[in-house]
Amino acid sequence: MKYRQLGKSGLLVSELCFGAMTFGGDGFWKLIGSLPFENSKRLVDIALDGGINFFDTADVYSFGMSEEFLGKALGDRRKDIILATKVRGRMSKNLNDVGLSRHHILNGCNESLKRLATDYIDLYIVHSFDFITPLEETLSALNDLVGQGKVRYLGVSNYAAWQLMKALSISERKNLEKFVSLQALYSLLSRDLENELVPLCLDQGIGITPWSPLYGGFLTGKFRRGMPGPSESRRGKEQYNFLQINEDKAYAIVDELEIISKKYNATIAQSALNYLLRKPGVSSVIISATKPEQLEDNLKTVDWILAADDIAKLDALSSPYKPYPHWMLEMTRRDRENPDNIRR
Numbered sequence: 001m002k003y004r005q006l007g008k009s010g011l012l013v014s015e016l017c018f019g020a021m022t023f024g025g026d027g028f029w030k031l032i033g034s035l036p037f038e039n040s041k042r043l044v045d046i047a048l049d050g051g052i053n054f055f056d057t058a059d060v061y062s063f064g065m066s067e068e069f070l071g072k073a074l075g076d077r078r079k080d081i082i083l084a085t086k087v088r089g090r091m092s093k094n095l096n097d098v099g100l101s102r103h104h105i106l107n108g109c110n111e112s113l114k115r116l117a118t119d120y121i122d123l124y125i126v127h128s129f130d131f132i133t134p135l136e137e138t139l140s141a142l143n144d145l146v147g148q149g150k151v152r153y154l155g156v157s158n159y160a161a162w163q164l165m166k167a168l169s170i171s172e173r174k175n176l177e178k179f180v181s182l183q184a185l186y187s188l189l190s191r192d193l194e195n196e197l198v199p200l201c202l203d204q205g206i207g208i209t210p211w212s213p214l215y216g217g218f219l220t221g222k223f224r225r226g227m228p229g230p231s232e233s234r235r236g237k238e239q240y241n242f243l244q245i246n247e248d249k250a251y252a253i254v255d256e257l258e259i260i261s262k263k264y265n266a267t268i269a270q271s272a273l274n275y276l277l278r279k280p281g282v283s284s285v286i287i288s289a290t291k292p293e294q295l296e297d298n299l300k301t302v303d304w305i306l307a308a309d310d311i312a313k314l315d316a317l318s319s320p321y322k323p324y325p326h327w328m329l330e331m332t333r334r335d336r337e338n339p340d341n342i343r344r
C-alpha cells in the first residue's frame with residue numbers, strides 16, 4: 001500500500017480508502033449490501049491487512065448500522081486509522097433531524113460518536129449542500145466541533161464548485177477551520193467534476209476522494225452487452241436505478257479495460273481503480289465490496305501503475321461533455337500558451 005497526503009492537510013492516508021456502505025441495513029440499503037456483522041468485520045480485517053488506514057462511513061448508511069458495525073469491527077485498532085463519517089441526511093421524521101443546521105450537526109456528531117464507539121472523528125464530512133442553512137451557520141458549528149476535540153478535520157461531499165469555493169472563502173474570512181477534502185462521484189463513467197471541481201481542488205489544495213469508482217460494480221466486467229448482470233449484485237437488482245449509464249459508451253470502456261488489463265495481468269476492476277489513482281488531485285479512492293474476494297481483487301491495484309498511453313486511450317473513450325464556458329475557456333487558453341496562436 002502507498003500513502004498520500006489528504007489535500008494539503010498533515011494527514012497521510014492510504015491511496016485506497018475502505019467504504020462501509022455495504023454494512024447492515026434493510027429497505028433501500030438492502031440493495032447496496034446488507035452485510036451481517038461477521039461479514040462486515042471480515043472485510044475490515046482484510047482492508048487493514050492490506051495496509052488501508054482510511055475508512056469511510058455515514059450516519060445515513062443503513063440508518064446508523066454501518067457506523068455501529070464499523071466501530072465494533074475496528075475495536076482497539078480504531079486509534080491507528082483515519083475514520084471518516086458524514087452528516088446531512090435525514091435520520092428520522094423529526095422536522096429538524098436533517099440538514100446542516102447547528103442543531104443537526106451538533107446532535108448528529110454526538111450520535112455518530114456513540115455509534116462508532118469513539119470519542120473523536122478524524123474527518124467529519126458534510127454529505128451534500130443544505131439549501132436552507134446559511135453556510136456561516138454550518139461552518140461555525142463544524143469549527144466548534146473541532147474546538148471541542150470531537151472532530152479533527154473537515155470534509156465536504158457532493159457540493160457544486162461555487163458552493164465549495166464560497167465555503168472556503170467564508171472560512172478564510174472568518175478564520176474558521178477549512179474543508180480539506182472533497183468526496184465526489186468520479187470514475188471512468190463519470191468525469192463531470194473535471195470541468196469545475198478538479199481545477200478548484202488543485203488550486204485550493206483540496207484532496208479528492210472518489211466515491212463509486214467502479215460505478216456501483218459496473219466497471220468490473222460482470223455486466224456485458226445484452227446479458228443480464230448477476231442478480232445478487234447491486235446493479236443486477238431490478239429496483240436499482242441510482243447510477244445510470246450510456247450503454248454504448250459504457251460497454252466500449254469495459255471492452256478497452258479488458259484489453260488493457262490483460263497486459264498487466266490484472267482485472268477490469270483493478271484497471272478502473274488504477275486509472276483514478278493516476279488522476280491529478282486524487283488523494284484516496286474509496287473502494288467497497290460485498291465479498292472478501294472482491295476486496296482482495298481491488299487491493300491489488302496498488303501493486304502496479306497504468307502507463308501513460310493506456311491512460312490516454314481511456315481518457316479519449318470516457319471524456320466528459322464540456323458545457324459552456326468550458327469549451328470557450330479551452331479555446332481562449334491557447335493564445336496564452338503560444339504567441340503564434342493569433343486569429344487574424
Ligand SMILES: NC(=O)c1ccc[n+]([C@@H]2O[C@H](COP(=O)([O-])OP(=O)(O)OC[C@H]3O[C@@H](n4cnc5c(N)ncnc54)[C@H](OP(=O)(O)O)[C@@H]3O)[C@@H](O)[C@H]2O)c1
Nearest residue numbers: 019020021211212213214215216217233234269288290294
Ligand atoms: N458521498 C457520497 O454521496 C457517497 C455515495 C456513494 C458511496 N460513497 C462511499 O463510497 C464507497 C464506495 O462506493 P460504491 O460502493 O458505490 O463503490 P463501487 O466501487 O463503485 O461499487 C462497489 C460495489 O461493486 C461490486 N464490486 C466491488 N469490487 C468488485 C470486484 N472486484 N469484482 C466484482 N464486483 C465488485 C460490489 O457490489 P455487488 O457485489 O453488489 O456487485 C461492491 O459493493 C461507499 O462505501 C461509501 O463509503 C459515498
